[in-house]
Amino acid sequence: AQSVSQHNHHVILSEAASLELGCNYSYGGTVNLFWYVQYPGQHLQLLLKYFSGDPLVKGIKGFEAEFIKSKFSFNLRKPSVQWSDTAEYFCAVTPYNTDKLIFGTGTRLQVFP
């Protein structure tokens, strides 16, 4: 079945630690890839997206993600997290020729000072 998998359900880090959140998808064709963030009590916000071109994508707030086509992966990274990065992070995919976002289950990130 077509799906998006986020392997880390809950990640706890100290400030300044590096972050990598995994995302894999199972669609065989062309896809657009996204990471969304939901801060406590707020709406989903786009962190970054990949449509084509350079597979290393830079987003807001120092986040980046790398699309590795051979691994069907789009992992999110940040070299040094801050307490304000505490949030839930969602990977999402839009398969080609459709307009819907297919979301992963989300990863809850807690950053402690």
Add this chain to the structure above:
Amino acid sequence: EPEVTQTPSHQVTQMGQEVILRCVPISNHLYFYWYRQILGQKVEFLVSFYNNEISEKSEIFDDQFSVERPDGSNFTLKIRSTKLEDSAMYFCASKVASDSPLHFGNGTRLTVT
């Protein structure tokens, strides 16, 4: 920054009752969506709407669901006869063009008792 607004933030209804969830998308946006998230589960696509008609819908979006854009500013989701399993957070989203980022509202938490 313009926002997608959803009302109410929390709605409680009895099983079998009709419920209407309201959304005001960003004013110059042309594409409109409803997603939902049952507690502890993934965010799921329900329906997309463009040019005054449904462009895509999921299996969840059965005959009990309908959407409407009655006046050029509101975008509503109606559930005709609610079931317990309709309890979820419902997110409205909009975007200005097909390849633009999706903007989400804060969601309406629907509780069916």
